[in-house]
Amino acid sequence: xxxxxxxxxxxxxxxxxxxxxxxxxxxxxxxxxxxxxxxxxxxxxxxxxxxxxxxxxxxxxxxxxxxxxxxxxxxxxxxxxxxxxxxxxxxxxxxxxxxxxxxxxxxxxxxxxxxxxxxxxxxxxxxxxxxxxxxxxxxxxxxxxxxxxxxxxxxxxxxxxxxxxxxxxxxxxxxxxxxxxxxxxxxxxxxxxxxxxxxxxxxxxxxxxxxxxxxxxxxxxxxxxxxxxxxxxxxxxxxxxxxxxxxxxxxxxxxxxxxxxxxxxxxxxxxxxxxxxxxxxxxxxxxxxxxxxxxxxxxxxxxxx
Amino acid sequence: xxxxxxxxxxxxxxxxxxxxxxxxxxxxxxxxxxxxxxxxxxxxxxxxxxxxxxxxxxxxxxxxxxxxxxxxxxxxxxxxxxxxxxxxxxxxxxxxxxxxxxxxxxxxxxxxxxxxxxxxxxxxxxxxxxxxxxxxxxxxxxxxxxxxxxxxxxxxxxxxxxxxxxxxxxxxxxxxxxxxxxxxxxxxxxxxxxxxxxxxxxxxxxxxxxxxxxxxxxxxxxxxxxxxxxxxxxxxxxxxxxxxxxxxxxxxxxxxxxxxxxxxxxxxxxxxxxxxxxxxxxxxxxxxxxxxxxxxxxxxxxxxxxxxxxxxxxxxxxxxxxxxxxxxxxxxxxxxxxxxxxxxxxxxxxxxxxxxxxxxxxxxxxxxxxxxxxxxxxxxxxxxxxxxxxxxxxxxxxxxxxxxxxxxxxxxxxxxxxxxxxxxxxxxxxxxxxxxxxxxxxxxxxxxxxxxxxxxxxxxxxxxxxxxxxxxxxxxxxxxxxxxxxxxxxxxxxxxxxxxxxxxxxxxxxxxxxxxxxxxxxxxxxxxxxxxxxxxx
Numbered sequence: 001x002x003x004x005x006x007x008x009x010x011x012x013x014x015x016x017x018x019x020x021x022x023x024x025x026x027x028x029x030x031x032x033x034x035x036x037x038x039x040x041x042x043x044x045x046x047x048x049x050x051x052x053x054x055x056x057x058x059x060x061x062x063x064x065x066x067x068x069x070x071x072x073x074x075x076x077x078x079x080x081x082x083x084x085x086x087x088x089x090x091x092x093x094x095x096x097x098x099x100x101x102x103x104x105x106x107x108x109x110x111x112x113x114x115x116x117x118x119x120x121x122x123x124x125x126x127x128x129x130x131x132x133x134x135x136x137x138x139x140x141x142x143x144x145x146x147x148x149x150x151x152x153x154x155x156x157x158x159x160x161x162x163x164x165x166x167x168x169x170x171x172x173x174x175x176x177x178x179x180x181x182x183x184x185x186x187x188x189x190x191x192x193x194x195x196x197x198x199x200x201x202x203x204x205x206x207x208x209x210x211x212x213x214x215x216x217x218x219x220x221x222x223x224x225x226x227x228x229x230x231x232x233x234x235x236x237x238x239x240x241x242x243x244x245x246x247x248x249x250x251x252x253x254x255x256x257x258x259x260x261x262x263x264x265x266x267x268x269x270x271x272x273x274x275x276x277x278x279x280x281x282x283x284x285x286x287x288x289x290x291x292x293x294x295x296x297x298x299x300x301x302x303x304x305x
Numbered sequence: 306x307x308x309x310x311x312x313x314x315x316x317x318x319x320x321x322x323x324x325x326x327x328x329x330x331x332x333x334x335x336x337x338x339x340x341x342x343x344x345x346x347x348x349x350x351x352x353x354x355x356x357x358x359x360x361x362x363x364x365x366x367x368x369x370x371x372x373x374x375x376x377x378x379x380x381x382x383x384x385x386x387x388x389x390x391x392x393x394x395x396x397x398x399x400x401x402x403x404x405x406x407x408x409x410x411x412x413x414x415x416x417x418x419x420x421x422x423x424x425x426x427x428x429x430x431x432x433x434x435x436x437x438x439x440x441x442x443x444x445x446x447x448x449x450x451x452x453x454x455x456x457x458x459x460x461x462x463x464x465x466x467x468x469x470x471x472x473x474x475x476x477x478x479x480x481x482x483x484x485x486x487x488x489x490x491x492x493x494x495x496x497x498x499x500x501x502x503x504x505x506x507x508x509x510x511x512x513x514x515x516x517x518x519x520x521x522x523x524x525x526x527x528x529x530x531x532x533x534x535x536x537x538x539x540x541x542x543x544x545x546x547x548x549x550x551x552x553x554x555x556x557x558x559x560x561x562x563x564x565x566x567x568x569x570x571x572x573x574x575x576x577x578x579x580x581x582x583x584x585x586x587x588x589x590x591x592x593x594x595x596x597x598x599x600x601x602x603x604x605x606x607x608x609x610x611x612x613x614x615x616x617x618x619x620x621x622x623x624x625x626x627x628x629x630x631x632x633x634x635x636x637x638x639x640x641x642x643x644x645x646x647x648x649x650x651x652x653x654x655x656x657x658x659x660x661x662x663x664x665x666x667x668x669x670x671x672x673x674x675x676x677x678x679x680x681x682x683x684x685x686x687x688x689x690x691x692x693x694x695x696x697x698x699x700x701x702x703x704x705x706x707x708x709x710x711x712x713x714x715x716x717x718x719x720x721x722x723x724x725x726x727x728x729x730x731x732x733x734x735x736x737x738x739x740x741x742x743x744x745x746x747x748x749x750x751x752x753x754x755x756x757x758x759x760x761x762x763x764x765x766x767x768x769x770x771x772x773x774x775x776x777x778x779x780x781x782x783x784x785x786x787x788x789x790x791x792x793x794x795x796x797x798x799x800x801x802x803x804x805x806x807x808x809x810x811x812x813x814x815x816x817x818x819x820x821x822x823x824x825x826x827x828x829x830x831x832x833x834x835x836x837x838x839x840x841x842x
Contacts, residue, residue, distance in 0.1 A: 202415040208370045210481070211403035211433050224420045299420055300465040 001296055001303055008292060012285040023277050024064060032056060033268035037080055077271030086271035090279050097256035101241040104179035109234050111184050116191025117218055123196055131188060138185025147178045147251045164253035175252045179245055183237040190233045198226035227298055235291040239284045315346040317488050317521040323381030325362055328374055336362045338545040349515060349522040351536035353529060355762035359545040360525045364491050368408050369398045404434045407482035411494035413474035417466040423477045424462030430484035449480040453510060472503035483514060491523040500624035500789060505833035508535055527762055529572050530835035533557050541565050557837055571767035572837060574792025590614050591750055591783055597635060597645030605631040607807040618784045620798030622791055628807040629787045633753050637671060638662060667697055670744035674756035676736035680728040686739055687724040693746040700747060713742040718772060734765035753785045758793060770797050791834045795819050803827050
């Protein structure tokens with residue numbers, strides 16, 4: 001297992017390196033930052049000076065070499081717009097997104113396990129039928145539309161919740177609610193499927209023959225086995241949110257990594273784009289490693305491989 | 306609560322007029338029909354019957370674990386210590402399950418929860434029924450593991466099911482069943498997947514525990530020899546009905562019902578063979594295995610040599626891990642030996658080029674153990690049987706495919722119309738016939754049967770053995786018949802090889818080896834193999 005993990009970590013580092021090289025070149029394909037940064041009527045000399053100052057005139061391999069040199073010093077470059085180290089800006093944004101993701105995923109996972117397990121207990125029962133329709137609807141709901149409708153109802157009409165911004169609990173309710181809907185719907189379906197299999201396993205028969213209560217049969221014996229596929233999908237969903245809950249962050253004005261990334265791409269703020277992609281990549285690969293560890297914790301057969 | 310005064314104090318269980326049906330999409334069918342029996346203290350009752358006879362359904366009802374729906378108890382009473390458990394509430398019944406009556410299942414790998422340690426799974430019994438502390442439950446679990454003779458129980462309790470061998474897992478199952486000292490243990494095919502020597506030990510342990518605690522034991526089995534060896538009473542189930550019941554010895558020696566007679570006649574090891582002298586001295590061997598070895602992480606096969614002659618059935622017996630299947634894989638060239646030679650009509654198949662090998666593969670075919678897994682469920686029978694001709698396109702003209710499939714189906718005892726059906730529409734025995742037809746498609750010289758009848762019921766097993774012998778004469782085939790079941794080999798083989806840990810221990814004419822074994826291991830194997838003959842002596 002330890003050997004497996006170190007292999008995973010090594011290949012993750014390779015992946016990040018590859019990604020980084022790609023982002024560097026692709027970002028520069030989008031055009032000259034000066035076009036966006038400088039006023040539209042800026043004279044040619046100003047533009048030349050701007051490009052000169054930031055090294056945009058150098059051949060791309062020289063720019064890349066310089067970039068690598070800076071990187072070895074732990075310097076991810078300066079933001080053109082904010083004139084601060086790019087990494088600082090990113091490190092301010094990422095906790096916002098991560099806390100959104102963590103809260104949303106915890107709620108989605110807990111809810112899905114409960115609803116999915118109960119639905120699986122009596123397949124085609126009334127609870128199962130209702131949960132199937134609702135979860136399918138949730139899994140296919142367009143979040144931008146739900147978000148705007150929610151603002152219209154809860155903020156504009158009812159005035160119960162703030163329309164946007166960060167702050168106390170009321171500010172969290174709508175963004176989290178929107179972020180939970182889709183993963184919850186998807187996970188309910190995954191939990192239901194894998195719990196139906198787990199509950200029809202032979203070891204469930206053994207547990208029942210021991211006189212174990214149904215509650216324990218479902219939530220101990222079957223669930224531990226049914227969780228494995230759920231973890232994979234949950235990890236995927238968590239990575240998607242960590243990758244920037246772009247729509248939610250934009251609509252509700254949360255200064256997270258998704259919003260930052262979109263803004264800096266629009267502004268050709270290369271250093272910030274690079275730094276945000278590096279940090280998100282590290283987060284996503286960490287989530288994948290956590291999933292691997294979770295697998296090993298849940299299933300001893302994987303642990304002993 | 307309904308109570309009933311038992312006639313004798315030692316009566317533990319009384320099943321009265323039990324009928325169970327299953328509601329399926331195709332309609333309702335009766336799995337158990339008006340079954341009556343009882344069980345006394347210290348007694349072993351064997352329930353015998355073939356697959357689908359209702360044995361396990363009866364057990365699930367007694368254990369309260371019958372899935373309803375699709376199952377439905379139509380009528381009957383199950384008195385456990387004077388209490389009709391079918392009339393109890395779920396909560397009340399649950400209190401009895403595991404504590405008064407416990408069950409041991411067949412496939413221990415799937416019946417033990419893979420994600421919990423065996424210690425915690427045993428300890429759970431104490432937590433559920435006695436509300437003992439975690440530590441106390443654990444200590445008792447360790448003691449139970451020690452009782453069922455798991456070595457180093459303190460350490461092994463923390464291990465998970467997959468870390469135990471099949472025999473050890475069955476011991477864990479038994480420990481779990483024993484935990485609360487139940488009055489009755491139901492053993493549902495407890496040794497089916499185990500080697501004979503392990504099987505003998507498990508049965509011995511069960512008998513010992515029954516006597517020690519004066520429990521009632523219900524043994525559900527399709528293996529008549531096991532029932533003959535350890536039961537006091539027996540009931541014979543066929544299609545959900547009890548066709549015969551009585552004292553084991555009486556039923557076996559003097560069966561009344563036609564079905565029981567048929568079962569008794571199917572027991573392998575009784576066929577009196579007409580001696581066919583094979584003129585071995587005058588014919589060259591088809592296959593000469595010379596000093597082959599195969600090393601994986603362990604030694605799978607070590608310096609093995611033997612010959613296979615035309616029209617001969619060569620049995621290979623041995624326990625799991627003895628190297629039987631490795632030899633089959635080497636002959637089929639699914640794996641290459643680490644050392645040694647395999648000569649086919651004098652030519653070393655290990656030196657074959659691609660084309661030689663392609664032609665060689667026609668001559669050696671295989672029939673596997675599990676007819677449910679070895680046929681592709683998405684192909685119909687016509688496609689399955691004719692596929693070899695698609696691969697070996699020069700073998701048979703496309704126009705003749707249809708008539709040849711028909712011929713083959715008829716020769717294995719199936720109907721030509723079966724060609725358009727799919728594997729799931731057939732029973733286990735029929736599927737094995739299809740597998741045999743497929744193996745015959747390329748007119749092979751040798752067919753390797755790797756545990757080809759092990760998964761089948763006795764009466765079906767007897768039919769397939771008869772079929773194999775007929776086909777040998779009709780198509781002049783040689784068989785390599787790999788099996789762990791000694792009586793089957795005795796019925797079918799001319800010569801036998803006994804293997805252990807990759808080595809040949811003993812080989813010779815079947816009658817010599819089985820009647821006058823020279824090596825201790827062969828003697829042990831024969832002794833461990835249950836047989837009904839002991840009843841007659």
